[in-house]
Amino acid sequence: MFFTWSDVGELSRTIRRTPFEGVSEEVRGWSYTEPPVAPTYGVKLGVSDIVPGYCETGRNIYVKYVLHARQRPNSILERGYIVHSIHENAVASAKRIILTLTKISGDTFLENFRSELDYVKNRILSRTHVYSVEEASWLIEALWRKAGFIYSGEIEKALSRSRHLSRETLVSLVSPELAEFPVDGTLVGLTPTLRIDSLLPTGLIVEIKSRPFKEEYMLTLAGYALAFESQYETPVDFGVLLQVQIDERKRDIKFYKKIVPISDDLRSSFLERRDMLMASIAENRDPGMPEICNPACPYLHVCQPRKVADKP
Numbered sequence: 683m684f685f686t687w688s689d690v691g692e693l694s695r696t697i698r699r700t701p702f703e704g705v706s707e708e709v710r711g712w713s714y715t716e717p718p719v720a721p722t723y724g725v726k727l728g729v730s731d732i733v734p735g736y737c738e739t740g741r742n743i744y745v746k747y748v749l750h751a752r753q754r755p756n757s758i759l760e761r762g763y764i765v766h767s768i769h770e771n772a773v774a775s776a777k778r779i780i781l782t783l784t785k786i787s788g789d790t791f792l793e794n795f796r797s798e799l800d801y802v803k804n805r806i807l808s809r810t811h812v813y814s815v816e817e818a819s820w821l822i823e824a825l826w827r828k829a830g831f832i833y834s835g836e837i838e839k840a841l842s843r844s845r846h847l848s849r850e851t852l853v854s855l856v857s858p859e860l861a862e863f864p865v866d867g868t869l870v871g872l873t874p875t876l877r878i879d880s881l882l883p884t885g886l887i888v889e890i891k892s893r894p895f896k897e898e899y900m901l902t903l904a905g906y907a908l909a910f911e912s913q914y915e916t917p918v919d920f921g922v923l924l925q926v927q928i929d930e931r932k933r934d935i936k937f938y939k940k941i942v943p944i945s946d947d948l949r950s951s952f953l954e955r956r957d958m959l960m961a962s963i964a965e966n967r968d969p970g971m972p973e974i975c976n977p978a979c980p981y982l983h984v985c986q987p988r989k990v991a992d993k994p
């Protein structure tokens with residue numbers, strides 16, 4: 683989750699061995715003036731609206747944009763917020779500390795990084811209301827500790843190669859990722875304020891998930907790739923789904939990475955879903971409810987489903 687150059691190398695090796703037939707020009711993001719990439723309606727949607735991972739029929743869109751209902755927080759979504767927030771804060775803090783510390787070493791970095799934990803923790807806890815404070819505190823501390831060890835180790839590794847690195851170079855050697863990278867998705871019918879969880883140097887986009895893996899999460903990567911390509915005219919062929927598996931009872935956190943080729947089929951499926959959901963808003967059409975709703979959904983109080991699954 684806190685990417686290093688070793689992770690980038692490992693991902694690139696796996697990608698080189700992954701079969702991939704390439705991407706057709708008409709489903710690249712820069713083909714936004716022609717179908718199928720050209721948006722069919724003027725509505726702008728977030729990637730997480732189109733692929734929420736909790737509503738099979740897409741009724742979440744109708745509830746949000748037609749009924750204008752408010753979301754109600756739940757512990758599953760708050761846990762995801764904590765994971766994303768720690769990721770963004772840890773990357774930002776590590777880079778700032780490396781740039782500003784008078785004397786840099788793995789030890790001095792770790793001391794400073796740890797001293798920021800309470801501030802970060804209090805800020806995150808002030809924005810969570812449902813997830814247990816005890817479990818949230820454990821999760822924040824565990825992820826922060828992990829980030830600290832990773833970055834201090836990377837600093838020592840870089841300094842052992844040369845003591846004369848500029849701080850900017852050291853930052854790029856220790857933390858090569860851009861966390862919460864902003865992308866304007868308007869050209870492809872998405873919102874102007876999209877955020878890619880992590881952008882890695884080889885042009886790899888990463889989506890972090892704290893809920894169990896679902897096939898549909900791969901569509902998220904297609905959405906971000908289309909937006910990125912439309913804005914920067916730079917191809918994005920692969921993405922990574924990073925699943926953060928958290929077991930609060932056993933106090934255990936595991937990370938699983940899945941390489942996803944952002945193929946023509948994946949792009950087409952995302953675009954079809956985008957168009958179908960845009961049409962449902964434009965026509966005020968209720969797409970109906972699934973057989974069973976997901977406990978991660980923040981609109982359960984609006985739809986009041988008869989059945990809610992035990993697990994997300």
Ligand code: SF4
Nearest residue numbers: 737741742975979985
């Ligand atoms: S409550 Fe069910 S139907 Fe309504 S938005 Fe959530 S998952 Fe979809």
